[in-house]
Amino acid sequence: MMSLPTSHCSYPSLSICPTEPTSLLILFFPLPKMKCGNCGEISEKWQYIRLTDNVALKGGRGSASMVQKCKLCSRENSIEILSSTIKPYNAEDNEKFKTIVEFECRGLEPVDFQPQAGFAAEGLESGTVFSDINLQEKDWTDYDEKAQESVGIYEVTHQFVKS
Numbered sequence: 272m273m274s275l276p277t278s279h280c281s282y283p284s285l286s287i288c289p290t291e292p293t294s295l296l297i298l299f300f301p302l303p304k305m306k307c308g309n310c311g312e313i314s315e316k317w318q319y320i321r322l323t324d325n326v327a328l329k330g331g332r333g334s335a336s337m338v339q340k341c342k343l344c345s346r347e348n349s350i351e352i353l354s355s356t357i358k359p360y361n362a363e364d365n366e367k368f369k370t371i372v373e374f375e376c377r378g379l380e381p382v383d384f385q386p387q388a389g390f391a392a393e394g395l396e397s398g399t400v401f402s403d404i405n406l407q408e409k410d411w412t413d414y415d416e417k418a419q420e421s422v423g424i425y426e427v428t429h430q431f432v433k434s
């Protein structure tokens with residue numbers, strides 16, 4: 272009853288790479304669509320899963336990042352961000368899919384992902400930190416004063432991989 276869909280996200284970038292995992296602790300994962308593994312109901316509501324969230328499961332079954340009761344079949348499903356799996360997407364990963372986070376899904380499955388706020392990047396050579404990146408438009412551009420060049424992240428795409 273346990274599957275581990277893995278979010279593979281491609282963030283093609285020019286001279287930008289996300290910061291070290293420690294600064295990604297505020298990262299959250301907007302998953303607009305979650306599918307119930309029991310009845311197949313797909314939620315329409317936006318779901319945010321935050322690393323900092325910790326909800327206790329009923330009956331002492333540990334905890335999860337998010338617990339959700341299915342509207343249709345009432346089953347309690349949960350999803351957990353495996354924080355140790357979070358990896359930065361670096362310049363050398365450019366234009367390739369790379370697993371940047373894994374989720375442990377108990378009874379539900381993320382079926383879509385919408386990048387929004389919560390991303391950070393660091394200039395490859397300048398070390399300039401861009402801490403408030405929103406990828407809702409799939410593209411982001413800024414100017415790195417130190418490197419005196421334009422930087423950007425373009426055409427963000429993603430895929431989920433089940434393992």
Ligand SMILES: [Zn+2]
Nearest residue numbers: 307310341344
């Ligand atoms: Zn259900």
